[in-house]
Amino acid sequence: MKTAFITGISGQDGSYLAEYLLDRGYAVQGLVRPGPAEEVEPSLWRLHAVRNRITLHASPLLNTQALTEILREVNPDECYHLAAQSFAGDSPHSEMETIQTNVDGTHSVLLAIRNAAPHCRVFFAGSAQMFGDAPHSPQTEATPFRPINLYGVSKVAAYDLVKYYMRHHNLFVSTGLLYNHESPRRSFEFVTRKITASAARIKLGLQKELRLGNLDSVRDWGYAGDYVVAMHAALNVDAPDDYVIATGETHRIRDFLERVFAELELEVEPYVVQDEEFFRPTEKVPLVGNAALARERLGWEPKMPFEDWVRQMVWADMDYFQKLAAGGKLSEK
Numbered sequence: 001m002k003t004a005f006i007t008g009i010s011g012q013d014g015s016y017l018a019e020y021l022l023d024r025g026y027a028v029q030g031l032v033r034p035g036p037a038e039e040v041e042p043s044l045w046r047l048h049a050v051r052n053r054i055t056l057h058a059s060p061l062l063n064t065q066a067l068t069e070i071l072r073e074v075n076p077d078e079c080y081h082l083a084a085q086s087f088a089g090d091s092p093h094s095e096m097e098t099i100q101t102n103v104d105g106t107h108s109v110l111l112a113i114r115n116a117a118p119h120c121r122v123f124f125a126g127s128a129q130m131f132g133d134a135p136h137s138p139q140t141e142a143t144p145f146r147p148i149n150l151y152g153v154s155k156v157a158a159y160d161l162v163k164y165y166m167r168h169h170n171l172f173v174s175t176g177l178l179y180n181h182e183s184p185r186r187s188f189e190f191v192t193r194k195i196t197a198s199a200a201r202i203k204l205g206l207q208k209e210l211r212l213g214n215l216d217s218v219r220d221w222g223y224a225g226d227y228v229v230a231m232h233a234a235l236n237v238d239a240p241d242d243y244v245i246a247t248g249e250t251h252r253i254r255d256f257l258e259r260v261f262a263e264l265e266l267e268v269e270p271y272v273v274q275d276e277e278f279f280r281p282t283e284k285v286p287l288v289g290n291a292a293l294a295r296e297r298l299g300w301e302p303k304m305p306f307e308d309w310v311r312q313m314v315w316a317d318m319d320y321f322q323k324l325a326a327g328g329k330l331s332e333k
Contacts, residue, residue, distance in 0.1 A: 124174070129287075
């Protein structure tokens with residue numbers, strides 16, 4: 001039986017990956033943040049279906065010594081490094097936290113693997129944000145990195161560490177250049193979940209309006225459950241490599257918004273307000289991925305259509321807010 005170790009196991013991707021690997025006969029263990037049970041347990045809601053089938057270890061990502069000891073004990077065959085800080089925020093503290101988590105955290109994982117389990121194959125979760133101001137579209141593995149936000153910068157720096165450890169310490173590390181991927185397990189700060197959650201609340205009479213930024217911003221969106229399949233495949237080939245993981249299809253935020261509201265038989269206009277406060281710097285060239293290499297070498301391609309996972313998100317949020325409202329825990333905003 002193979003053993004997999006997942007950092008960020010309690011997140012969207014980590015939870016889907018844990019389920020996928022368990023279904024394939026893996027022993028699955030993962031890293032979570034330490035803290036009091038009353039704080040940690042609510043953060044594990046995505047793992048509810050598999051909680052009694054996995055082993056969790058609590059340690060700060062930056063505690064390399066503790067992480068080394070954990071990995072020595074686990075002795076994993078595969079390590080999926082998914083833990084990351086996705087939003088840089090505007091404060092100096094949040095910027096530092098992004099750099100520390102994404103760069104120093106990745107360094108900590110690589111160093112612990114080198115010291116405790118150098119045979120272990122590693123998957124590093126990169127991002128389309130690494131391409132940033134890309135010179136062309138769609139992007140491939142050969143497209144140069146030109147990040148335009150701190151998250152992208154931190155991921156490029158972490159990627160450079162990955163390449164250093166591959167060259168100088170002979171680690172097997174495959175990088176997934178992951179484009180946007182969504183599901184009902186997406187965090188609320190992401191625009192897709194913000195829209196589905198707000199639409200559900202509006203439908204239930206719990207919210208009056210939804211404020212959004214640029215509705216014509218374009219995304220290459222896929223389904224998170226499909227993307228973890230590519231992660232696993234990237235470690236089960238003869239040699240490590242970088243892989244663009246994307247659908248190659250584009251949708252505007254407006255398209256997503258209209259489909260969500262139509263699913264709930266709502267009109268967009270009375271409820272949605274464009275607010276300059278939510279406008280963000282956008283790429284001059286759309287970030288759209290060409291996943292030809294993943295199709296060729298990994299046999300991977302996205303399976304769930306855009307319409308299906310959007311519908312899944314909508315009705316998951318309707319169910320969620322109906323249950324919360326029935327418990328008397330919500331008020332109108």
